[in-house]
Amino acid sequence: xxxxxxxxxxxxxxxxxxxxxxxxxxxxxxxxxxxxxxxxxxxxxxxxxxxxxxxxxxxxxxxxxxxxxxxxxxxxxxxxxxxxxxxxxxxxxxxxxxxxxxxxxxxxxxxxxxxxxxxxxxxxxxxxxxxxxxxxxxxxxxxxxxxxxxxxxxxxxxxxxxxxxxxxxxxxxxxxxxxxxxxxxxxxxxxxxxxxxxxxxxxxxxxxxxxxxxxxxxxxxxxxxxxxxxxxxxxxxxxxxxxxxxxxxxxxxxxxxxxxxxxxxxxxxxxxxxxxxxxxxxxxxxxxxxxxxxxxxxxxxxxxxxxxxxxxxxxxxxxxxxxxxxxxxxxxxxxxxxxxxxxxxxxxxxxxxxxxxxxxxxxxxxxxxxxxxxxxx
Amino acid sequence: xxxxxxxxxxxxxxxxxxxxxxxxxxxxxxxxxxxxxxxxxxxxxxxxxxxxxxxxxxxxxxxxxxxxxxxxxxxxxxxxxxxxxxxxxxxxxxxxxxxxxxxxxxxxxxxxxxxxxxxxxxxxxxxxxxxxxxxxxxxxxxxxxxxxxxxxxxxxxxxxxxxxxxxxxxxxxxxxxxxxxxxxxxxxxxxxxxxxxxxxxxxxxxxxxxxxxxxxxxxxxxxxxxxxxxxxxxxxxxxxxxxxxxxxxxxxxxxxxxxxxxxxxxxxxxxxxxxxxxxxxxxxxxxxxxxxxxxxxxxxxxxxxxxxxxxxxxxxxxx
Amino acid sequence: xxxxxxxxxxxxxxxxxxxxxxxxxxxxxxxxxxxxxxxxxxxxxxxxxxxxxxxxxxxxxxxxxxxxxxxxxxxxxxxxxxxxxxxxxxxxxxxxxxxxxxxxxxxxxxxxxxxxxxxxxxxxxxxxxxxxxxxxxxxxxxxxxxxxxxxxxxxxxxxxxxxxxxxxxxxxxxxxxxxxxxxxxxxxxxxxxxxxxxxxxxxxxxxxxxxxxxxxxxxxxxxxxxxxxxxxxxxxxxxxxxxxxxxxxxxxxxxxxxxxxxxxxxxxxxxxxxxxxxxxxxxxxxxxxxxxxxxxxxxxx
Numbered sequence: 001x002x003x004x005x006x007x008x009x010x011x012x013x014x015x016x017x018x019x020x021x022x023x024x025x026x027x028x029x030x031x032x033x034x035x036x037x038x039x040x041x042x043x044x045x046x047x048x049x050x051x052x053x054x055x056x057x058x059x060x061x062x063x064x065x066x067x068x069x070x071x072x073x074x075x076x077x078x079x080x081x082x083x084x085x086x087x088x089x090x091x092x093x094x095x096x097x098x099x100x101x102x103x104x105x106x107x108x109x110x111x112x113x114x115x116x117x118x119x120x121x122x123x124x125x126x127x128x129x130x131x132x133x134x135x136x137x138x139x140x141x142x143x144x145x146x147x148x149x150x151x152x153x154x155x156x157x158x159x160x161x162x163x164x165x166x167x168x169x170x171x172x173x174x175x176x177x178x179x180x181x182x183x184x185x186x187x188x189x190x191x192x193x194x195x196x197x198x199x200x201x202x203x204x205x206x207x208x209x210x211x212x213x214x215x216x217x218x219x220x221x222x223x224x225x226x227x228x229x230x231x232x233x234x235x236x237x238x239x240x241x242x243x244x245x246x247x248x249x250x251x252x253x254x255x256x257x258x259x260x261x262x263x264x265x266x267x268x269x270x271x272x273x274x275x276x277x278x279x280x281x282x283x284x285x286x287x288x289x290x291x292x293x294x295x296x297x298x299x300x301x302x303x304x305x306x307x308x309x310x311x312x313x314x315x316x317x318x319x320x321x322x323x324x325x326x327x328x329x330x331x332x333x334x335x336x337x338x339x340x341x342x343x344x345x346x347x348x349x350x351x352x353x354x355x356x357x358x359x360x361x362x363x364x365x366x367x368x369x370x371x372x373x374x375x376x377x
Numbered sequence: 378x379x380x381x382x383x384x385x386x387x388x389x390x391x392x393x394x395x396x397x398x399x400x401x402x403x404x405x406x407x408x409x410x411x412x413x414x415x416x417x418x419x420x421x422x423x424x425x426x427x428x429x430x431x432x433x434x435x436x437x438x439x440x441x442x443x444x445x446x447x448x449x450x451x452x453x454x455x456x457x458x459x460x461x462x463x464x465x466x467x468x469x470x471x472x473x474x475x476x477x478x479x480x481x482x483x484x485x486x487x488x489x490x491x492x493x494x495x496x497x498x499x500x501x502x503x504x505x506x507x508x509x510x511x512x513x514x515x516x517x518x519x520x521x522x523x524x525x526x527x528x529x530x531x532x533x534x535x536x537x538x539x540x541x542x543x544x545x546x547x548x549x550x551x552x553x554x555x556x557x558x559x560x561x562x563x564x565x566x567x568x569x570x571x572x573x574x575x576x577x578x579x580x581x582x583x584x585x586x587x588x589x590x591x592x593x594x595x596x597x598x599x600x601x602x603x604x605x606x607x608x609x610x611x612x613x614x615x616x617x618x619x620x621x622x623x624x625x626x627x628x629x630x631x632x633x634x635x636x637x638x639x640x641x642x643x644x645x646x647x648x649x650x651x652x653x654x655x656x657x658x659x660x661x662x663x664x665x666x667x668x669x670x671x672x673x674x675x676x677x678x679x680x681x682x683x684x685x686x687x688x689x690x691x692x693x694x695x696x
Numbered sequence: 697x698x699x700x701x702x703x704x705x706x707x708x709x710x711x712x713x714x715x716x717x718x719x720x721x722x723x724x725x726x727x728x729x730x731x732x733x734x735x736x737x738x739x740x741x742x743x744x745x746x747x748x749x750x751x752x753x754x755x756x757x758x759x760x761x762x763x764x765x766x767x768x769x770x771x772x773x774x775x776x777x778x779x780x781x782x783x784x785x786x787x788x789x790x791x792x793x794x795x796x797x798x799x800x801x802x803x804x805x806x807x808x809x810x811x812x813x814x815x816x817x818x819x820x821x822x823x824x825x826x827x828x829x830x831x832x833x834x835x836x837x838x839x840x841x842x843x844x845x846x847x848x849x850x851x852x853x854x855x856x857x858x859x860x861x862x863x864x865x866x867x868x869x870x871x872x873x874x875x876x877x878x879x880x881x882x883x884x885x886x887x888x889x890x891x892x893x894x895x896x897x898x899x900x901x902x903x904x905x906x907x908x909x910x911x912x913x914x915x916x917x918x919x920x921x922x923x924x925x926x927x928x929x930x931x932x933x934x935x936x937x938x939x940x941x942x943x944x945x946x947x948x949x950x951x952x953x954x955x956x957x958x959x960x961x962x963x964x965x966x967x968x969x970x971x972x973x974x975x976x977x978x979x980x981x982x983x984x985x986x987x988x989x990x991x992x993x994x995x996x997x
Contacts (some may be wrong), residue, residue, distance in 0.1 A: 038657060042921075043819075058668040081609060086403070089402055089406045106513070172513055200967075209703055209707065209961040209966075261918045270948070302821060486987070488984065500967075656812070665801060670787075
């Protein structure tokens, strides 16, 4: 093939896609979903997509939003800031009235300015870094709680469990390290001794070296702020080593796969923090949602963060409905000031003027002998 | 054939100059990324394409440039455009120091060492080495570049900055390729022993091309940092190095138009494939294999050098 | 002191897995001078196939743990070998005469392709091996905790490496492989069917990688589609450490890398352990540029 013609074909393809990408249906309300559909967080992103699409279908079945159908436009952020910036640009040019997403604070951060400059509402579901709402972005909200709140609740829990010497283990991700540092600072204030503070490398399998080192530091309890794949392995391997010091985990451990990986007898007695899962909420919305999800996909949703994206969708559509418009200023104003105690899938939702979710969201869970997550009082 | 190519380049350049006028923000931003990768590709091209050295850790130099810019800008408020030469220097210096002990390693061993280097830099960034890199959170609040007091914020504005930079890079690299330095690099790529025998100080040239490549990558890092306003270690992973490496080979190594085409493919194709959502990368991987099989030297390989013969039409050689 | 030995054994066990994967890398490199970046994904495919076969066929239920696992191992090895041979046929053979770097890009493309294929077929969520297949007993030697399974893996790796070494050095096909590794053209002139040799290499190497994948699944229980990337990189590092193209080198490199990681984690910092491993690698290469056991081949001018 001649060199020149190859290039021509490429340009034509690009041009064609450009034309094709121009928004078609003027009769739908477009809501964007920015999620990690590929890459290392693909399991979160795909869960998010399933939940939001299910909610959109239900909403359309009930008559849609302001008389029009809701259309979900997904954009893959690949779990990477650069791709996220492009995804955000893409959504913005497709005239979405709001964007849900995403998972991962630095990923969300890469997209914040883009949405803000185009006055598109962004509701993040899995971004807990404190500084995201410290920038004065009027159109940014999050349904996920913040690291500092979780740190506080974590420290409370540790104290309640009576540990005097605590080991803190994180995995060097933005989220885990942030939480670990919050907890460390608070614990030191309260006079609890930190006997170990280090990070493991996520994605590996063998943590015996780390557990051996942890063991020799002799803690009363270990606070692990990382994610459930590693936590499951840690629990399982520590049981194999016959080391029985209790572990407390952060909310990234709220996932039924944790029990699968660790095995029921290793996971028993493990505590973790989390926003309440739909299964534990008495509200009708939560149980309806669970039923519908199970019917369509055959299982309960795996990740609490994905469920938070569902909440993001619901508050956005509620605000649009209440204000009767898709104008970002009005919707933002409603979300900041008028939305109060909205019944969400993870508890009641209100936003403060910075866009943070208000209220004590975190609870403590304990795993029992049957592998169930029991909400602690 | 030659005129054919020149006409196409002319058309492409004209299209590039005019595209912000008829493309929307998203596609302009895609082209921005193409531009950045084009320069990154050119900077690696000196090392991989011309000198034939197997470098899979180029993201390390990119990261050094970006982070130096971020730190200097957020802590000392040095304007972004002034940081360009500074970060070129820091990245180049970094390359000089780090590559010096290992420059003589053979092919595949050099490969793993460069990978290792990339990983060491990334891990150091995540672990907040010396307390200045911000750890996994990265550094935020980097200023946008300002020219005569006008801040460059929108994709259209960045477009001209970036592609202007590309034009400068293309010009400079073109001159470099056709200079003694470029010829020496090509020579040592083809046959290192013969080159050494002809008096080319192989170690010196290898190190020099790494430094030049690193300096340019560092400068791209500055522009990237100010465009995103936040940088974090995820953007400088091994995968990034792989991407830059791949784009050179896909487009045609040691060939400037090839590198630019490669950048277009590597950034453009995943964007074009967005419609296929989950299978996006699957198709991309398959496309990579197919492209290598069907166009092994890349789509636009360099043409062999031509030297005009003297006027002696009988072709007699002179003693 | 006890901690030192405990960490040493931890490192040995991890290193044995790296060694198995590294063997695959080094064999392919020896014959084709190609770094098969897709090898890590073959490892992943091995562990996923193992899971599917285990749950679908219920082998351990039928044949009991020992025989069942052996059968499973053979099946997985066979299947991954086939995948490896297919990979060679589609992605590498057309590029035999091409510049080396093109084959590398093709390998990278294959790696992306396989990884995403696994994600699309099995889903993005991580999968878990059924528990209780292998006994979870541990041996208590001198107060050290040594899980039986890890010891078995270490033993199996040593046995396999020894068998491979004998195969390469004592059989006719092994000699043919070595000949092709030295000079393909000359080997052809000697009447060796180089295509067949390459095919065999691409059956054995991936089979070993797949076996390692199965072992990881059985040992740790948890697998996901991105794990091939990390393991592949580590194994490649191990192969280079020992001298690429050199079979005992791959074994030594693998074990050494595992131990360095464990020691780095124990005595310096867990968060930096990978960087430490790479620094050690670079230092070793500065002193011995062709790897620990790599031969210093004089270049003919």
